[in-house]
Amino acid sequence: MDVLLKVNGTEHRLAVDVRTTLLDALRERLELTGTKKGCDLGQCGACTVLMDGRRVLSCFILAVAAQEAEIATIEGLAGENAPLHPMQQAFLDQDAYQCGYCTPGQILSAIACVQEGHANSADQIREYMSGNLCRCAAYPKIVAAVQQAKPLMEGS
Amino acid sequence: MPDGTHTTIGQPAIRIDGRAKVTGMARYASDEVVANPAHAFLVTSAIARGRVRGFRLEAARAVPGVLDILTHENVGGEAEKPQPMSGGDTTTTLESDRIWHDGQIIALVLAESFEAAREAAHKVEVDYEAETPAASFGSPGAEEEVREAGEHKDYKLGDAAAAFAAAEVKVDARYGTPTQHHNPIELYTTTCEWRGGKLTVYESSQFVYGLRASLAKQLRMDPGDIHVVSRFVGGAFGSRGGITARTAWVAVAARRLNRPVRLVPTRDQGFTIVTYRAETRHHIQLGATRDGRLTALRHEGWEVTSRPSQYNVSGTETTARIYACPNILTKVNIVHADRNTPGFMRAPPETPYMFALETAMDELAVSLGMDPVELRRVNEPERDPATGKPFSSRSLMPCFDQGAERFGWKRRNPSPGAMREGEWLVGWGCAAAAYPANIGPAACRVTLTAEGRARVQIAAHDIGTGAYTAIAITAADRLGLELGQVLVELGGTELPAAGLAAGSSHTAGICNAVAKACEGVRQRLAQAAVTSNEGKLAGLDPASLTLSAGALRGPGGAAEALPKALARAAPGALEVYAENIPQGLPPESIGKVYQGQMAMSRGHSREDATTYTFGAQFVEVRVHELTREIRVPRAVGAFAAGTIVNPLTAYSQYMGGMIWGIGAALHEATEIDPHAARYVNDNIAEYLIPVNADVRSIEVIMVPEQDSQVNPLGIKGIGEIGIVGMNAAISNAVWHATGRRIRELPIRIEDLL
Ligand code: FES
Ligand code: FES
Numbered sequence: 006m007d008v009l010l011k012v013n014g015t016e017h018r019l020a021v022d023v024r025t026t027l028l029d030a031l032r033e034r035l036e037l038t039g040t041k042k043g044c045d046l047g048q049c050g051a052c053t054v055l056m057d058g059r060r061v062l063s064c065f066i067l068a069v070a071a072q073e074a075e076i077a078t079i080e081g082l083a084g085e086n087a088p089l090h091p092m093q094q095a096f097l098d099q100d101a102y103q104c105g106y107c108t109p110g111q112i113l114s115a116i117a118c119v120q121e122g123h124a125n126s127a128d129q130i131r132e133y134m135s136g137n138l139c140r141c142a143a144y145p146k147i148v149a150a151v152q153q154a155k156p157l158m159e160g161s
Numbered sequence: 162m163p164d165g166t167h168t169t170i171g172q173p174a175i176r177i178d179g180r181a182k183v184t185g186m187a188r189y190a191s192d193e194v195v196a197n198p199a200h201a202f203l204v205t206s207a208i209a210r211g212r213v214r215g216f217r218l219e220a221a222r223a224v225p226g227v228l229d230i231l232t233h234e235n236v237g238g239e240a241e242k243p244q245p246m247s248g249g250d251t252t253t254t255l256e257s258d259r260i261w262h263d264g265q266i267i268a269l270v271l272a273e274s275f276e277a278a279r280e281a282a283h284k285v286e287v288d289y290e291a292e293t294p295a296a297s298f299g300s301p302g303a304e305e306e307v308r309e310a311g312e313h314k315d316y317k318l319g320d321a322a323a324a325f326a327a328a329e330v331k332v333d334a335r336y337g338t339p340t341q342h343h344n345p346i347e348l349y350t351t352t353c354e355w356r357g358g359k360l361t362v363y364e365s366s367q368f369v370y371g372l373r374a375s376l377a378k379q380l381r382m383d384p385g386d387i388h389v390v391s392r393f394v395g396g397a398f399g400s401r402g403g404i405t406a407r408t409a410w411v412a413v414a415a416r417r418l419n420r421p422v423r424l425v426p427t428r429d430q431g432f433t434i435v436t437y438r439a440e441t442r443h444h445i446q447l448g449a450t451r452d453g454r455l456t457a458l459r460h461e462g463w464e465v466t467s468r469p470s471q472y473n474v475s476g477t478e479t480t481a482r483i484y485a486c487p488n489i490l491t492k493v494n495i496v497h498a499d500r501n502t503p504g505f506m507r508a509p510p511e512t513p514y515m516f517a518l519e520t521a522m523d524e525l526a527v528s529l530g531m532d533p534v535e536l537r538r539v540n541e542p543e544r545d546p547a548t549g550k551p552f553s554s555r556s557l558m559p560c561f562d563q564g565a566e567r568f569g570w571k572r573r574n575p576s577p578g579a580m581r582e583g584e585w586l587v588g589w590g591c592a593a594a595a596y597p598a599n600i601g602p603a604a605c606r607v608t609l610t611a612e613g614r615a616r617v618q619i620a621a622h623d624i625g626t627g628a629y630t631a632i633a634i635t636a637a638d639r640l641g642l643e644l645g646q647v648l649v650e651l652g653g654t655e656l657p658a659a660g661l662a663a664g665s666s667h668t669a670g671i672c673n674a675v676a677k678a679c680e681g682v683r684q685r686l687a688q689a690a691v692t693s694n695e696g697k698l699a700g701l702d703p704a705s706l707t708l709s710a711g712a713l714r715g716p717g718g719a720a721e722a723l724p725k726a727l728a729r730a731a732p733g734a735l736e737v738y739a740e741n742i743p744q745g746l747p748p749e750s751i752g753k754v755y756q757g758q759m760a761m762s763r764g765h766s767r768e769d770a771t772t773y774t775f776g777a778q779f780v781e782v783r784v785h786e787l788t789r790e791i792r793v794p795r796a797v798g799a800f801a802a803g804t805i806v807n808p809l810t811a812y813s814q815y816m817g818g819m820i821w822g823i824g825a826a827l828h829e830a831t832e833i834d835p836h837a838a839r840y841v842n843d844n845i846a847e848y849l850i851p852v853n854a855d856v857r858s859i860e861v862i863m864v865p866e867q868d869s870q871v872n873p874l875g876i877k878g879i880g881e882i883g884i885v886g887m888n889a890a891i892s893n894a895v896w897h898a899t900g901r902r903i904r905e906l907p908i909r910i911e912d913l914l
Pocket of ligand 1: 041042043044045046047048049050051052053062063064065
């Protein structure tokens with residue numbers, strides 16, 4: 006079936022199996038492999054992308070159901086050699102990862118966490134970032150990264 | 162930059178691969194783009210023991226887009242079973258009709274799309290000839306291989322039985338640890354592509370040369386015709402150390418289809434197609450004098466393994482050398498069950514065995530009425546108690562003292578249940594951590610270019626450990642460059658060989674090799690400079706010249722900018738290849754690494770000294786008085802691991818290890834159906850790993866330590882030590898909070914009701 010996906014401001018027309026998830030469409034068809042598959046079951050958060058600004062699990066959304074939305078993936082946050090998004094910079098500065106596999110999902114989730122107004126305290130960040138598993142267990146540094154980026158994102 | 166600076170070892174540095182990781186540009190194995198891949202989906206066994214009588218494949222074949230289905234019937238002869246990394250034989254997969262364990266790979270479905278492959282895999286019907294499986298310890302049919310004490314790597318010093326019988330104070334207790342699975346967030350994917358007779362394998366690996374060699378043997382190929390690529394690894398923790406069965410079948414599939422094949426297994430398949438940490442049991446007897454000196458230490462362990470495997474972790478190698486004790490007896494037994502073959506998982510021996518020893522030590526402290534830290538001090542040995550060799554360095558007590566200070570340990574009321582806060586029972590516990598300082602051989606090529614940049618090539622593995630950056634730091638330090646002037650290539654068999662990234666050995670192995678190649682560069686530059694007829698360094702002793710801040714420098718301030726020094730030594734670029742053979746290993750050990758074999762100088766088997774990393778871990782737990790919910794609000798770990806190459810990433814590694822310890826002590830256990838010998842909670846919603854909200858304050862103290870004996874750079878390794886003491890520190894804290902001594906992990910609410 007033909008679908009039209011708007012990803013990082015670019016429209017892509019492609020034919021997919023109706024069962025294809027947004028995650029597989031991004032990774033396997035559009036070669037946007039920054040979005041990761043960690044479980045395909047909605048359990049890990051590695052596949053987190055933003056749909057119309059809201060964080061969603063792309064393994065839990067069929068590509069056909071993602072057609073109306075503006076989809077943002079990790080690749081769209083900063084161009085090559087362009088300055089990083091404050092959240093990307095914060096993850097870099099704080100060493101808020103090890104293997105980096107959960108990181109794209111963490112960063113998109115963290116951006117949404119700030120925008121939702123759920124980053125007002127370390128406790129709140131911990132709670133609202135708990136849908137993104139990090140097996141390397143960078144959690145305290147992820148909290149620090151969100152705290153570093155928040156004021157920059159809010160332009161203060 | 163003759164007047165500039167340069168990066169040095171020990172200076173915190175942001176990862177050089179960090180930008181790639183935060184922008185989604187880092188290519189993990191399944192991110193590598195291959196043209197028009199076919200998609201594979203595994204069919205795994207629904208029984209744990211027996212045979213496949215036959216398949217009914219009509220329904221599966223009828224699914225649109227299906228290309229091929231591999232089973233033992235059509236491809237069984239095309240690959241040998243993989244060689245296990247250690248310990249006996251291993252289970253077969255598609256090589257025969259035999260079923261060794263639940264979830265064993267029995268067929269591979271190939272289709273145009275992932276969705277079609279998955280649908281068809283679910284339509285494969287299998288007729289089994291099932292036998293009753295044995296699940297674990299105590300299951301009917303499980304075979305215990307009883308060994309005599311002193312056999313194997315066991316220790317027998319003095320007369321532990323008599324000393325225990327005569328001891329004034331005793332602890333005699335049994336402990337248990339559960340089955341655990343690594344569950345890195347990246348799935349166990351494999352992509353294979355053939356070009357002519359040559360095969361490229363994209364698979365996340367902790368040992369690309371090992372993967373290549375084992376696969377070559379399985380497929381009866383020349384290893385030189387296989388290229389393994391693993392630039393980024395999405396977590397490993399031991400799970401990607403040895404080859405597993407899947408790789409060869411994906412390669413065979415790609416050859417049959419004459420087209421690249423990509424396998425992305427499911428999360429639950431990951432529980433059975435790779436290794437895991439098997440459950441263990443322990444019996445410990447400690448005897449001591451009234452002033453706390455150990456007189457007897459007996460540690461006997463039992464470990465589960467698969468039917469054909471001899472794999473075991475034997476953590477008694479560590480528990481026998483922590484404390485001074487004249488009478489030591491250790492023994493390890495293995496129990497064969499119908500399970501997949503276990504393997505390395507973060508601090509494979511120490512995580513379970515040190516839980517037992519360090520909980521027993523806490524019990525001894527309680528029996529003696531002694532502070533647990535002081536009990537460790539009283540038993541601090543002069544030399545390795547198991548062998549009598551000196552320690553190259555041993556900072557266990559400085560770790561305890563600095564950790565205790567930061568934690569505020571002296572404010573601890575020793576009575577259990579005495580430190581409540583509101584509705585919460587507060588408990589403080591501590592434990593020692595120890596892990597051998599291992600190192601493997603490695604080769605490396607360093608190229609210095611006319612612009613004064615360096616390229617370092619080494620088949621190292623960055624499994625999240627910061628290897629890219631550690632290599633760049635070492636090269637920058639030795640060549641007198643800035644970090645940004647060093648380019649690192651790793652993770653592929655086209656590069657000079659490095660060994661297995663495991664056993665906390667990798668940073669030591671690769672950084673020493675890089676330093677050696679850089680020393681070769683310095684010598685070449687120095688030789689050319691001193692033998693020249695012109696220049697400020699002419700005629701000087703080449704050994705007196707150093708590379709720093711972008712220049713070759715002599716004593717008394719004479720210096721020459723790097724491009725100039727280089728132009729004299731080599732036209733264009735200077736390339737130096739070096740092999741580093743760690744102390745105690747034969748020169749041919751680097752050849753073994755090239756052949757994909759394990760070669761490692763281990764901290765407890767060196768001739769000259771015992772080399773170990775030590776640490777001390779302190780934990781506060783809170784147990785709710787009514788619900789018995791258990792929380793860990795804070796933990797402090799103090800570790801001394803020799804030279805720390807990059808304190809920024811080292812902190813992350815120690816911290817990650819400590820959080821793994823929280824998971825191991827309180828959350829993680831793979832539940833096994835005792836009748837079906839099947840893992841029940843085989844997903845990461847029900848296999849509980851720590852989430853962000855489970856973790857509060859984690860403090861890491863890096864206790865300074867210099868060790869010039871362990872290896873030239875003095876690096877001991879840090880990947881595992883962070884987890885080692887956590888299990889016991891938490892169980893000891895739970896005792897302190899509640900008065901309940903829990904000797905089986907994980908500790909859950911129901912244990913405290
Ligand atoms: S891959 Fe989507 S939540 Fe894990
Ligand atoms: S950085 Fe490895 S899983 Fe989060």
